[in-house]
Amino acid sequence: MKIIHTIDQLRAALAAAPAAPVFVPTMGNLHEGHLALIRQARVLADQGGADRSPVVASIFVNRLQFGPNEDFDRYPRTLARDAQLLEGAGCDIVFAPDEAELYPEPQGYTLHPPEAMATLLEGEFRPGFFTGVCTVVAKLFNIVQPRAAVFGKKDYQQLMVIKGMVRQMALPIEIHGGETLRADDGLALSSRNGYLTADERAEAVQLSQALQQVRGALLAWRAGSASASGVAPSIAAIETMASEALRQRAWLPDYVSVRRQRDLLPPTAEQAAGAEPLVIVAAAKLGKTRLIDNLEV
Secondary structure, X not given: OEEEOOHHHHHHHHHOOOOOOEEEEEOOOOOHHHHHHHHHXXXXXXHHHHHOOOEEEEEOOOHHHOOOOOOOOOOOOOHHHHHHHHHHHOOOEEEOXXXXXXXXXXXOOOOOOOHHHHOOOHHHHOOXXXXXXXXXXXXXXXXXXXXXXXXXXXXXXXXXXXHHHHHHOOOOOEEEEEOOOEOOOOOEOOHHHHHOOHHHHHHHHHHHHHHHHHHHHHHHHHHHOOOOOOHHHHHXXXXXXXXXXXXXXXXXXXXXXXXXXXXXXXXXXHHHHOOOOEEEEEEEEEOOEEEEEEEEO
């Protein structure tokens, strides 16, 4: 496996490859969830037979997607450890540029997602986040020129934003979603779990349990509703109840919300009572650590 730090060296290495790469962008500080994405990319890359694609993973902590009071400076940089893990998972090339390499001048050109997506859920609580994500991902796509890329479903809204960007910009890249990996107790794997104290880690499972409870309530409503009447207010009440239950345990929830999978907008009463694919999304702060999670219905 090669570790490459410059754009020119990466392009030279990829020019010699038999096929366009499969790409997994990360911010490093890797865990088993990231490695599952690499293994998924490896399967996609090997489908070409003799013309197998290289698997490229990037490691770059992107300043543009951090707010002024967020954890950019304390986000762990663990390149040596990450490289060992990536090699074991089947990665061929690690692209690990420093900030001066990726942003040699202030990034005046940025890519903004549609207002409707940029300002709901995560966009509401992290203004500018998705502009930073789209800008760095578009830049990495231009550098790596992948035929496919893999993103985790744990960052559900981010995956939706990237899919929309690729579709609307007519980029020749297949976007694949990787399922969320969880610890034995149900906590979604996340680099930010490392910020939790021992007591907070034991409590953190309550977020995924809240999602399960909302899912159970939704399925009960669907099974028992002879008509759509009254379903939407009941969903709002379920959301409020889940948020309040977390708040009673000293969490600070930003949202626990039932949304349509296809566009993350709230479902109509008829959709909620019917067969519309839904997703429950949640974000809440435990101590100093903000955690997100989701569960498809």
